[in-house]
Amino acid sequence: MTAAVSTTQAARREHGGAAALALGAAVALLFLASLAVGRSGLGLVTLLQRAAGEDAETIALILREIRLPRAILGVLVGMALGLAGAALQGLLRNPLAEPGLIGASGAAALGAVGALYFGLSSLFALALPLGGLAGAFLAVALLYAIAGREGGVLTLILAGIALNSFTAALTALLLNLAPSPYAVQEIVHWLLGSLADRSFDQVWLAGPFILAGAVLMLADGRALDALALGEDTAESLGFHLAAVRWRVILGAAMAVGAAVSVTGVIGFVGLVVPHLLRPLVGYRPSALLPLSALGGAALTLASDIALRLLPSQFELKLGVVTALVGAPFFLFLVLKLRRSVA
Amino acid sequence: MSGLAAERLMVTLGGRAVLSELDLALASGRLVGLIGPNGAGKTTLLRALAGLVQPAHGHVLLDGKPLAETPRKLRARRIAYLPQGQRVDWPLSVRRLVELGRLPHLEPWAIPGGPDRAAVEDALRATETEALGERAVTALSGGERARVLLARCLAGEPQILLADEPVAGLDPYHALKVMELLAARAGAGVAVLVVLHDLALAVRFCETLVLLSEGRLEAAGAPMEVLSPARLARSYHIRAQYGEAEGRAFLVPWSRLDPERRP
Numbered sequence: 001m002t003a004a005v006s007t008t009q010a011a012r013r014e015h016g017g018a019a020a021l022a023l024g025a026a027v028a029l030l031f032l033a034s035l036a037v038g039r040s041g042l043g044l045v046t047l048l049q050r051a052a053g054e055d056a057e058t059i060a061l062i063l064r065e066i067r068l069p070r071a072i073l074g075v076l077v078g079m080a081l082g083l084a085g086a087a088l089q090g091l092l093r094n095p096l097a098e099p100g101l102i103g104a105s106g107a108a109a110l111g112a113v114g115a116l117y118f119g120l121s122s123l124f125a126l127a128l129p130l131g132g133l134a135g136a137f138l139a140v141a142l143l144y145a146i147a148g149r150e151g152g153v154l155t156l157i158l159a160g161i162a163l164n165s166f167t168a169a170l171t172a173l174l175l176n177l178a179p180s181p182y183a184v185q186e187i188v189h190w191l192l193g194s195l196a197d198r199s200f201d202q203v204w205l206a207g208p209f210i211l212a213g214a215v216l217m218l219a220d221g222r223a224l225d226a227l228a229l230g231e232d233t234a235e236s237l238g239f240h241l242a243a244v245r246w247r248v249i250l251g252a253a254m255a256v257g258a259a260v261s262v263t264g265v266i267g268f269v270g271l272v273v274p275h276l277l278r279p280l281v282g283y284r285p286s287a288l289l290p291l292s293a294l295g296g297a298a299l300t301l302a303s304d305i306a307l308r309l310l311p312s313q314f315e316l317k318l319g320v321v322t323a324l325v326g327a328p329f330f331l332f333l334v335l336k337l338r339r340s341v342a
Numbered sequence: 343m344s345g346l347a348a349e350r351l352m353v354t355l356g357g358r359a360v361l362s363e364l365d366l367a368l369a370s371g372r373l374v375g376l377i378g379p380n381g382a383g384k385t386t387l388l389r390a391l392a393g394l395v396q397p398a399h400g401h402v403l404l405d406g407k408p409l410a411e412t413p414r415k416l417r418a419r420r421i422a423y424l425p426q427g428q429r430v431d432w433p434l435s436v437r438r439l440v441e442l443g444r445l446p447h448l449e450p451w452a453i454p455g456g457p458d459r460a461a462v463e464d465a466l467r468a469t470e471t472e473a474l475g476e477r478a479v480t481a482l483s484g485g486e487r488a489r490v491l492l493a494r495c496l497a498g499e500p501q502i503l504l505a506d507e508p509v510a511g512l513d514p515y516h517a518l519k520v521m522e523l524l525a526a527r528a529g530a531g532v533a534v535l536v537v538l539h540d541l542a543l544a545v546r547f548c549e550t551l552v553l554l555s556e557g558r559l560e561a562a563g564a565p566m567e568v569l570s571p572a573r574l575a576r577s578y579h580i581r582a583q584y585g586e587a588e589g590r591a592f593l594v595p596w597s598r599l600d601p602e603r604r605p
Contacts, residue, residue, distance in 0.1 A: 093431040219450075226445055228432050229494070232425045236392050237498075238418030238446040283432035 016281035016291050023294035026162070027075065030301035034061060034071035037308045049277030069200045074301040076203070077195070080210045080255035081295020083289060085270030086277075087129050088219040090224035090285030091092045092153055093249045101269035102156070103143060103163030104136045104253035108260035109191060110167040110174075111135025116187050117174045128190075129205050129261040136257020139163055140250060153231075193264035193319025194236070195304050202262040209258035214293065220244050221286030228285065266319045268326025269296050275333060344478055344501050346391055346421065350400035353383075353390050356480045356528055361557045364400070368502060375548035375565070376537045379578050382554040384425060384537045388504050390600055391535070392423040392550035418446035422500035426507045426537070428491050433478040436490050440465055443497030463498040469523060475518075485516030492523060494511065503527060507538045521547045541582070543570060545593050553577060566591050575599055 003018040055140070084099040092101075099105055115121045115131030144151075144295050146159040169190075178184045226234035274288055275293040281287035298317070303325065307316040350365040360385045366392075370376060371407070372566055376384050389395045390403055393409045402409040404420060412420075414540045432440065444458045444464065460549040467474045469489040476484065479490060487509060496504055505524065508515040517540065525547050528534045535552075538544045544551055544565065553560040555577040566584075584597045 149494070151363055190420055222448070226442060228430060228434060228439075229442060230425065230429050230431070232389065232392075232394055233423065233428065236418060236421070236423035237442070238415040240414060278432075282438055284433050284438060285432070 015279075016287050019277070019280040020291055021300055022295065023291060026298045027294055027301065030305065031071050031075060032299055033247060034074060034301050034305055035067045037305050038062070038067055048237075059081075060231065063238060066197075069198050069203050070195050070304070070308065071301070072203050073195050073198050073206070073262060074097070074304050076207055076210045076257040077266065078269060078297035078300025079214065079293040080259040080296070081269040081300070082273040083214055083217055083293040084252040084256045085289045086274035086285070086292035087224065087248050087268075087298070088252055089274050090227065090288070091245060092157065093227060095275055096141030096271070098268075099252060099256040099268075100164065100265075102160040102249055102253060103139045103167065104257045105260045105265060106164045106167035106171075107139030108132040108257040109135070109265050111138070112169050112261055112264070113171050113187050116190060117178065117183070126201055126205060129258075131260025133257055134210065135167070136253050136261070138251045139257070141168070143249065144246070149246075150231045151245070153245075156245070169335050189317070190264050192317035193266040193321075193322075194315075194317045195263055195300075197317060198262060206258040206262040208253045213251040213253070213258070216247050218289055219246055220251075221289050224248075224285035239328075242317040264317075264319060266300070267303065267323045269299055270323055271272075272326045272329055272333075273299055275330075344405050347403045348387070348400065349403060351387075351390060351397050351402065353386055353395055354398045355386065355395075358396075359557060361390065361397075362484035364557075364559050366391075366559065366562070368533040368553065369535045370501060371528055371531045372550060373525050373534045373536065373548050374552060375544040375553050375556065377541065377544055378560070381556075382577075383557040384554055385506055387554065388423070388506050388535070388537060392421055392504050394423070401471055415446055419498065420500060421502045421504065422498050423502070423541075424491060424495050424496035424505040424508055426510065429480045430447045435476050436471060436479055436482070436493075437462065437466070437475040438480050439490060440471075440497050443494040446498055448495065461499055462497050464495040468496055468526070469493040484511055484572040485513065485519070488512055488516060488520055489523070492520065496527065500586055501532060501574045501594065503532050503534045503536075505534070506585075507537050507539065509538070515530035517543060541593060541595055545569065545591065566593075569593060 032259035071150075081099055085097070088097040088099060088101060090096075111129050111134050112132035114135070117128045120131065140165060143156065143159050147155045175184055175187055178187065195318055206256070223234065223239040223241070226237045226239055227241075231241055255269070274292045277291050277295050278288055279290055299322070303321045304318055307318060307321045310316060345368050347367040348364055351361055351366075352359060353361040364377075364387065365555060367386075376387065378384050386395065393402065396410065404412050404417065404493055407505055440462050441454065441534070444454055444461060447458060448454060463472075466475065469492055471486065471489050471493050474490065479487065482490060492505070492508060503524070504577050508524070509520050512520065517577065521543055522535050524536055536548070538548075550563065551565045552562045553568050553573065554605070560577055561573055569582070571581065574580055579599045581597050581599060582593045584591065584593050586592065
């Protein structure tokens, strides 16, 4: 009897239902907190008080035009990074895979930097994210051309690494050739990654791609489960792996490419979040996907709130904060792994 | 006709013919041992029968229809495949791992139901691994692991079971245990094809042996007829001692043949 009870408890825990609820609640709270925190120095209560008073229009404007898109983008981008990290780690059966691995984020960054460099973004504001999206899609097309329809995992990783190095080199080249220190500063600042000063234009542009990419990745959760047993066994369980592989890669590229296009490069979310949450779902790749999406959203929102609370003359960039927190944490994971192996 | 069959099967890998002119039929309820020296094409034959490699010529037929034309899910429900040295990449619990065997039966987005849970319990019971349910697969001993991996195959309730060296690396107790499990499956009506390197085990448990040599079917039939001294010399370059115990014939590989004495 006791054994039966503990078994069902373990099963429930492995389902990650409680963890998903907790993370969902955390995302909702952080979303509200993100609306309450800002450079204007006005807390949510003050805002609401004033909204009832004479400043109603200004306050509504701040909330609607500045803080709301920022919070929504925080959720979308975090979700894209967390989900893509979990999906790629499942697909490649490697806990060190991260969304940048397939080259889409590097290419998106290059596309956006190109839009900055050639002055397109001063012609119309959306040129920047559009350039990023174009870069991401070009990267997937190149990957497909190199690896082919039946491309194996190793070919894909190697092609992704090559794409990453090449886009990084081209981005460096544009920085090198930048006409003025001001242009360099603009590009570097953008590359550091930020959610500040975004509008609903960016939400409408990136949102559909991120959501469509998320659907593509979530739909293949069961195939990722089967892949825990290797490619032959997954295929023998009825999955068409070549198709699964391209759906997951296309989904990740769409979501991450769109995220990078509107925010710049935000590191470590896609690597650390799935890693951290995996034990909560009994290491099942399919159950990790939605949980990791929530975790990514929570971490991104929390980092974005933290950097606004820091008393500093310049606002820190989001990509800097996530890497500052993420890298030491990752080292800690490596040490823990070493101890458990030894 | 029902069951799995190969007809004039030819498989090439990297331009080299690994299997050629191979005919084979698996009948339900029989335990068939697939034997042959290293590099004879046993694993390739198993992968071709599972639909994992496309033949260059000939067909694999499932119920008389080409396997390639059978829908993937349907094929996966009928045929279970246990690869050699099966790896598990995440430290899944034993129960979670065995549940993966139900994947061919699940509709997209559907939650596993009563029949799925019952099949998983049956598979755990048949392999005597119920007590391991919550343990991580990566923390099991070799013998436990082999039974759990077999349970994953059984959970899918296949009519055909293809197992590639399921007893490799097991001590005699656990090797006998796994062979008993396979024989019990055959007794329950499943067509079992198992790749074996241990000829003594093959003779002890299999009703039929299929001997491959250099990609060709060398012989098929009753174990002692297939493993005649002449064939052992020609295919394996060894000599065996033959005997009888408890009313059954047995064989023990005994010595290598000198290269010049090989036929």
